[in-house]
Every structure is written in C-alpha cells, then in structure tokens.
Amino acid sequence: MNKYLSTAIALFASVSLTYGQANISxxxxxxxxxxxxxxxxxxxxxxxxxxxxxxxxxxxxxxxxxxxxxxxxxxxxxxxxxxxxxxxxxFISPITNLGLLEIESVKATKDDSELGENNAHIRALIAYNTDSKVPATLRSNGILMAQITPAGGTISGSSSVVQLDAWNWEDAAIKKDDAMHMTWPVAPRGRGFGGGGGGRFGAAAGPAVDPNERINAVIAELNKFFTEAKLYTETTPTVTNTRLAAMKGLFNGSQKLFITADGQKEIVGAVNFAKKFGITPVIVGGDDAYLLTDFLKSNNVTVIVKQPHALPNNADDDVNMPYKNVAVLSKAGVNVVISIDGFWQQRNLPFMAGTASAWGMSKEDALKTITLNAAVALGVDKTVxxxxxxxxxxxxxxxxxxxxxxxxxxxxxxxxxxxxxxxxxxxxxxxxxxxxxxxx
Incomplete structure (x- = not known):
C-alpha cells in the first residue's frame, strides 16, 4: 500500500511540477x-x-x-x-544529470543511467529534456550551461555540453559527445563495488571473492575493452559494434575521458591506465587529489572537485579539507573545476565557488573554477x-x-x-x- 501511495504522491508532484509553472519560451x-x-x-x-x-x-x-x-x-x-x-x-555546471531526471521516485522519469556495466554507446544528449522546469531555476543564479552526464556502470557513456535555453536538445547542444565517462573500481564498502553489481565489468553473484581480485578483474576487463576499441577504430570493420565504435573519439582526440576516482590509489591507477592508451584523463571527484598535486600537474590532469560543502573523505582528514581542496590544487598549478551533485542543487554551484574563495583562493580564481577552467575541461573554451x-x-x-x-x-x-x-x-x-x- 505504501508503495502505491508513494507512487501516487510522486505522480502528483510530477503533474504539479509540469503545470504549476507557466511555459517560458x-x-x-x-x-x-x-x-x-x-x-x-x-x-x-x-x-x-x-x-x-x-x-x-x-x-x-x-x-x-x-x-x-x-x-x-x-x-x-x-x-x-x-x-x-x-x-x-x-557559469558552467559540469557532471550533472540535469534534464535527465525529474521525479527521482518514478522510474519513467529517470533517464540518467542504464542497466549493465559497459554502456559506452549511451548518449545522454538525446534524453535531455529541454521542457524540464529545473534549468530555469539555475539561470536565475547565473548558470547558463551544463554538461549533461550519464551515470551507472563502470563505463557510463557520453556527455554533451548544452546551453540552458532551447526548444530541443538539438538547439541546446554546444558540444555533442564531449566526453566518455567511467568509474574507476574501488574496494567494496558494504554491498556493491565499483560502478555496481553484475554485468560484464561487475562481480558475478556467488561465493565471496577477495576485493583485490575483484578490482584486478575489472581492470583487466577495462584493458581488454580499450585495447579492442583502439584496434576497432583503427580498422574498417565489416560488422558494426556500437560499443567499440562509440570509443572512437577517445583515440582521435575529439572526445575526452572523464574518470571518477577519489582515493590516492584510484587516482594514480586511473591516470596511468589512460596514459597507456595515449589519453590524458579528467579526474572527477578527487577527494584525495590535494595529496597528489605534483603527479597531477606533471601529467596535465584536470580535476573536477565535488562540492566544497561536504564531509572529509577519510576519518583522519582535516574537517575543513573539502573547503581547502580546490585552493590547494589551484595553487599547485592544476586546472581545477568545481561541481555539485544532483540537479535541483545545481543552482548553488556559484556559492560552492564562493566557499572556495573563502578558503585560500582569490575571488577571481574561484570564479574561474565555474567559468574558464570548466570550459577548458569540457573543450568549449574557444566560444564560452x-x-x-x-x-x-x-x-x-x-x-x-x-x-x-x-x-x-x-x-x-x-x-x-x-x-x-x-x-x-x-x-x-x-x-x-x-x-x-x-x-x-
């Protein structure tokens, strides 16, 4: 009964959201x-x-x-x-499911993730809803562009950069398929591991397996897939493989590789993995990035930091470390960008930059984290x-x-x-x- 009641409430909220606001052309x-x-x-x-x-x-x-x-x-x-x-x-909002997710408790309105671990062929742009009521609330705080990003799995698919005032996704697109997104595997905490459960890159159900063995198995699968994709894009295949074909942009330089990784070990592993295939990655999350400034700078790696308004990643961290992380990276010469979770919450993005400016950055350097630095990371700096x-x-x-x-x-x-x-x-x-x- 509670399940049906929750669904009814969510649907009512959906109708209210749809008709509660006059259409804004x-x-x-x-x-x-x-x-x-x-x-x-x-x-x-x-x-x-x-x-x-x-x-x-x-x-x-x-x-x-x-x-x-x-x-x-x-x-x-x-x-x-x-x-x-x-x-x-x-302002530019990176790594967001804006326009892909409307009512979180109703499956029919959730287009931000797909089943399975390898979704390289997924394009978030074609699911972007320009009729969503959320982008208008972002514009009022100065956020005029966003990187619409898929989630789920180890390889989530391609994002695109859009402007937030358009009739349809074709009109909205500033740069189509700007980046491929993946999550670097980590040791499980409780249930689940890496990007999710079973599937090609996940751990199959069954007897307990050593966490390191699971991680090594996922990395081996990633190596195999990237190797196959590189060979596929360098030849003229007789049979089309949509997942392999979707990786072409990574190897011809038209697309970037965004890898979600927080811990030191994961960040180093992700960067070295990408380098092996001739790719300079963008690290997303980067909770421990402040401990690897020399490594990140020498490898020309951009870091998209989670919102400063957060708890530390580790129990022994300085409680204010999330506030300081951006400034530490910036002062070390790392191109750093600020992001924020969710879609409604995106309207608070400029205030995340304001927080960074209060913890070791000048106001103009903090501004760059949501303007020019973000544009460089997304490959749109020639126009915005x-x-x-x-x-x-x-x-x-x-x-x-x-x-x-x-x-x-x-x-x-x-x-x-x-x-x-x-x-x-x-x-x-x-x-x-x-x-x-x-x-x-």
Missing part, C-alpha cells in the same frame, strides 16, 4: 547591437574591469574594455546602463568560459557578488546574445504566497 535571436555600460566586468580569466563596457551583436562579443578611456559611438545600439553592477561569464572579442555573448548581470548567496541577484542573462527570461517556478511560488500573506 526560449528567447529569440539578438536583433540589435547592444552595449552594456558602467559595469564591473569579471572577464572569467582573472581580470577585472572596474568601469567597463561590453558590446555584442549577432550573438558575439565585438567589444570589451575600460569605459573611462574609450569614447563609443552608440547611436545605432541599444544601451543597458549597469553602473555599479557586475558582469560575469555564464570568458568574456573576449569573438566569443559568444553568454553572460549575466548581477546587482551584487554572484558568488555570495546573500548578494547574488541576477537581473539579466544572455545566451549567445539572446535576452533570457529569468522567470521560474520558484519565483512564481514566492510571488503567489507573498501576495497571499501580504509579504513585501
């Missing part, structure tokens, strides 16, 4: 040259212009600089006065991640510090020059009940 293409004047511009690459101007046309930035030393001809442009306000590049001439006009205007949850107040957002509607379900509910109780 994607913004139309930019139709007029626009100039933003007088703002404090955070370019995303560490520079700050205290009194700047930003000019964009046809979705691209065509001018940026110090407004106090340049006289602009503005007769043919729309003017946005932003004196004392802040401009930031659009920082504010520069020729790049997409994807940015936000905030009345206060966007990395501070007290002062973050995004007043306008632009994606490829399009003026984005910042209404969302949360704002509508706030207004509804504020009006009811006379709250101003």
């Amino acid at each position: 994607p913004a139309k293409p930019q139709s007029q040259k626009t100039v933003v004047m007088g703002a404090i511009i955070h370019t995303g690459d560490g520079k700050v212009i205290d009194n700047g101007y930003l000019i964009f046309d046809k979705g691209k930035i065509i001018g940026i600089g110090d407004a106090t030393v340049v006289k602009l001809a503005l007769t043919d442009a729309k003017i946005i006065t932003a004196n004392g306000k802040h401009i930031y590049p659009g 991640g920082s504010l520069a001439i020729g790049k997409d006009a994807t940015f936000i205007i905030s009345a206060g510090d966007a990395l501070d949850m007290v002062t973050n107040k995004v007043e306008q957002a632009f994606i490829q020059g399009r003026d984005i509607n910042l209404d969302n379900l949360h704002k509508q509910l706030d207004k509804k009940f504020s009006d009811k109780y006379g709250i101003k």
Whole structure:
C-alpha cells in the first residue's frame, strides 16, 4: 500500500511540477547591437574591469574594455546602463544529470543511467529534456550551461555540453559527445563495488571473492575493452559494434575521458591506465587529489572537485579539507573545476565557488573554477568560459557578488546574445504566497 501511495504522491508532484509553472519560451535571436555600460566586468580569466563596457551583436562579443578611456559611438545600439553592477561569464555546471531526471521516485522519469556495466554507446544528449522546469531555476543564479552526464556502470557513456535555453536538445547542444565517462573500481564498502553489481565489468553473484581480485578483474576487463576499441577504430570493420565504435573519439582526440576516482590509489591507477592508451584523463571527484598535486600537474590532469560543502573523505582528514581542496590544487598549478551533485542543487554551484574563495583562493580564481577552467575541461573554451572579442555573448548581470548567496541577484542573462527570461517556478511560488500573506 505504501508503495502505491508513494507512487501516487510522486505522480502528483510530477503533474504539479509540469503545470504549476507557466511555459517560458526560449528567447529569440539578438536583433540589435547592444552595449552594456558602467559595469564591473569579471572577464572569467582573472581580470577585472572596474568601469567597463561590453558590446555584442549577432550573438558575439565585438567589444570589451575600460569605459573611462574609450569614447563609443552608440547611436545605432541599444544601451543597458549597469553602473555599479557586475558582469560575469555564464557559469558552467559540469557532471550533472540535469534534464535527465525529474521525479527521482518514478522510474519513467529517470533517464540518467542504464542497466549493465559497459554502456559506452549511451548518449545522454538525446534524453535531455529541454521542457524540464529545473534549468530555469539555475539561470536565475547565473548558470547558463551544463554538461549533461550519464551515470551507472563502470563505463557510463557520453556527455554533451548544452546551453540552458532551447526548444530541443538539438538547439541546446554546444558540444555533442564531449566526453566518455567511467568509474574507476574501488574496494567494496558494504554491498556493491565499483560502478555496481553484475554485468560484464561487475562481480558475478556467488561465493565471496577477495576485493583485490575483484578490482584486478575489472581492470583487466577495462584493458581488454580499450585495447579492442583502439584496434576497432583503427580498422574498417565489416560488422558494426556500437560499443567499440562509440570509443572512437577517445583515440582521435575529439572526445575526452572523464574518470571518477577519489582515493590516492584510484587516482594514480586511473591516470596511468589512460596514459597507456595515449589519453590524458579528467579526474572527477578527487577527494584525495590535494595529496597528489605534483603527479597531477606533471601529467596535465584536470580535476573536477565535488562540492566544497561536504564531509572529509577519510576519518583522519582535516574537517575543513573539502573547503581547502580546490585552493590547494589551484595553487599547485592544476586546472581545477568545481561541481555539485544532483540537479535541483545545481543552482548553488556559484556559492560552492564562493566557499572556495573563502578558503585560500582569490575571488577571481574561484570564479574561474565555474567559468574558464570548466570550459577548458569540457573543450568549449574557444566560444564560452570568458568574456573576449569573438566569443559568444553568454553572460549575466548581477546587482551584487554572484558568488555570495546573500548578494547574488541576477537581473539579466544572455545566451549567445539572446535576452533570457529569468522567470521560474520558484519565483512564481514566492510571488503567489507573498501576495497571499501580504509579504513585501
């Protein structure tokens, strides 16, 4: 009975989520040259212009600089006065199931993972739901792009980078199939191990097996699969194997390899494994990465750190280590990016960067972890991640510090020059009940 009641409640929540918010249509293409004047511009690459101007046309930035030393001809442009306000590049959310998962307790709305251990052929992009009500709540905090990422199994499949204001996944895509995702095997804690249970890369049911033997068996299977995939992509096969074919991007350089690994042993093992196949991996998680800074830097490995608001990985760790991890890696010269779990929670991503800035980083370096550093890790830095001439006009205007949850107040957002509607379900509910109780 409880099972049916839970399902009914979840379905009701789904209906409420679907119809509780008025439809917000994607913004139309930019139709007029626009100039933003007088703002404090955070370019995303560490520079700050205290009194700047930003000019964009046809979705691209065509001018940026110090407004106090340049006289602009503005007769043919729309003017946005932003004196004392802040401009930031659009924030980028990596490693998220945004748009793949709506109601967690209802199987029919869960598209973030597949059964089995080897899902190299899975593409998260084609399951991305642009009609989800969640992305609108992220845009209101400055998050304008995301890496839609599959989960489950040892090899989870391919992610893609999207912008968060689109009619469909084809329109949303900034970079399709940017990375293949896998999880490095670890010793079991309680039930389960590595990426999951049985299957090709998992442990079969039966008598207890030594954990090290299980790990070695999974690694051996990974070696075998990667070797087969490399050979497959270097030849012209007569029979198509979708799993092997999906690995082609890793070996021709068009796709990156993201490996989830937290402990020292796992991080070193994952990096060395990838190097054996001529691949420079991106480490996801990296709880113990601060202990391996020299190793990571010498191998040019990017680390995507879990949210700083977390408990330490080990019982003997400094209780504040999750806050410090990002700064330690950054100061060591490692390209570091901040991520956050879940999909609703993604709206708090800028505040994770704000926390990092309070524990050993400058505010501009912390900003880079969710802008330029993220763009580099995802392979989209030529068009987004920082504010520069020729790049997409994807940015936000905030009345206060966007990395501070007290002062973050995004007043306008632009994606490829399009003026984005910042209404969302949360704002509508706030207004509804504020009006009811006379709250101003």
